[in-house]
Amino acid sequence: MMEACNLVTVHRVTGAISVPRIIRVRSHSPSTETVYVRLLLGQTPKQWEEAAEALAVALRAERVGVERVRPQVIALVVQRSEPFTEVIVPPEIPADSEVVDLSRVYLGETEHGTDWCAPLIGQHWLIAGATGSGKNSIVWMVLRACAPLVRDGLVRLHVVNPKGTELNALRPVCYRYAESDGIVEVIQGFWETMQARKRVLAEQGRRTFVMSRETPLDLLVVDELGAVTGYGDRSLTRGAQAALPLILSQARALGGSVIGALQEPTKDVIPQRDLFSLRVCLRVTSAAHVDMVLGEDMRRRGALADEIPNVPESAGIGFVVRERSRTPVRVRAAYCDDSDVAELVRVAGWPVSELARTGQG
Ligand SMILES: Nc1ncnc2c1ncn2[C@@H]1O[C@H](COP(=O)(O)OP(=O)(O)OP(=O)(O)O)[C@@H](O)[C@H]1O
Ligand SMILES: [Mg+2]
Structure with a gap:
């Protein structure tokens, strides 16, 4: 041979x-x-x-x-083979908050034929992938799981959407939302929320966060993390650059989670890489990106994310690292089409005004 x-x-x-x-x-x-x-x-x-x-x-x-x-x-x-030849359909949105298990959010499937799940409470997620690789599907999946909790005031969404596309469907159900102006305010506001949370937990004599109406889980979704921290507008990046590391290092214990999407791993984001407990590497454009996102040696151990074909049939396919064994696992996110997204927005639909009226803001 x-x-x-x-x-x-x-x-x-x-x-x-x-x-x-x-x-x-x-x-x-x-x-x-x-x-x-x-x-x-x-x-x-x-x-x-x-x-x-x-x-x-x-x-x-x-x-x-x-x-x-x-x-x-x-x-x-x-x-040897491509384990994922079909699009994975998302499960039903749970009707009640009580049945949602945020310590095990279903995202899709693994190459072993098992459910691909990840904990959200007290965790930050980093989703890297080139344009069109399917980063949104992971965001949609976690938001589907959270939809009844958003409705019931147990989860609040803070969304930063610099491109102004796709995620704008969330605007009606966001606690805070920004596209261009106001991005820094959303990120800094999130940090202020976390500091206020610290005081509340201290007053309650609690050391750990428990999700409730009084202390909801605050979820910060940042599309284009690179634009926000790296190559974007100067005044924007400075404000975000100051707050994000603080959020990433301290929010976990306070009921704050961050989900960041990234097209290209940049020098600004990678130093904070270890603060993300779940890192997903979808199709990337360079072999060097794989280890930058997943960690040293992961490409050698099988995470050929740069070799995922750039075709729609491969969207949502990528790699995560199984922590205990430090081995990469090929995964595929379930795919939410427009009607699945509309459904989650409908379920989550608790207007921001109502939150303000009940004084939970
Ligand atoms: N999990 C999935 N399974 C199958 N197809 C998918 C999946 N996720 C996305 N796709 C397809 O790929 C397209 C691009 O996905 P998506 O918008 O999530 O890309 P992206 O990574 O966010 O790209 P960009 O960086 O340009 O925003 C979708 O419109 C859809 O057709
Ligand atoms: Mg996107």
């Missing part, structure tokens, strides 16, 4: 064929394998990268990624 892919060397004089040695094979998931190979003298990782497509054909794999491990050793990340 290596011979067919031009990855062997032939001795000029003796004609002896040298074949690269396979050091070990690891499988971290049902759909991928990592094959560690020692390069032959004179070979470069680049040669293997160029042969990746031929290798995939030869191995009858969907695709092969090449990772540099150390000088002379590379890892071939072989994705």
Whole structure:
């Protein structure tokens, strides 16, 4: 096989064929394998990268990624199959708040055929992916779970939507919402809410947050986190840059969660990466983005997020890292179409004015 892919060397004089040695094979998931190979003298990782497509054909794999491990050793990340060939339909919105379990929010499925769930209370989520990769579907899924809680005043939505698209459907059910002007106010307002919460918890003599009408879960959704903290307008980024790290580091214990979407991992966001307990890497445009989002070695262990085809059929597919074993898992978010979104807005529909009237603002 290596011979067919031009990855062997032939001795000029003796004609002896040298074949690269396979050091070990690891499988971290049902759909991928990592094959560690020692390069032959004179070979470069680049040669293997160029042969990746031929290798995939030869191995009858969907695709092969090449990772540099150390000088002379590379890892071939072989994705055997695509476990997700169909769109996943979201479950019904629960009718009652009582049955919603925010310690286990259903987001979609894993490649193991199990539910992909994540805790929301006291957690922050980072969703990275190129344009059209399906970042919104994760936001919609968590909001579907939260819809009855929003209606009942147990969850408040703070939404920052710099692009002004899609998420504007949420405007009627948001506690605070901003597109361009007012973004800093929403973020700083969120931080002030958290500080006020700290005082309330102290007065109540509580050390931990319990979700209630008096102390609702405040959820800050920031679409385009990069625009807000990184390459956006100066005055905007400075205000947000000051408040966001404080929110990320302190809000957890106070009933504040942040969900940030990101097209490209930037230097400004990545230092705060570890403050996000759930990080999702959907299709990205560069191999380097994968480890920036998921953590060191995750691409080598199988998270070929940069190799997810840029086609609508692949939207919502990505990787998360299973914390205990530090292995990447391929996941697919369920897809909320326009009517699913309209339904969640209808269920959540508690007008902002009512919140103000009852003095919960
Ligand atoms: N989970 C999913 N399953 C199947 N298709 C999906 C899924 N999520 C999104 N799509 C499809 O992909 C399209 C783009 O999704 P989405 O708007 O969420 O992208 P995005 O990552 O937010 O992009 P942008 O950065 O441009 O805002 C959707 O209009 C839909 O057709
Ligand atoms: Mg989007």
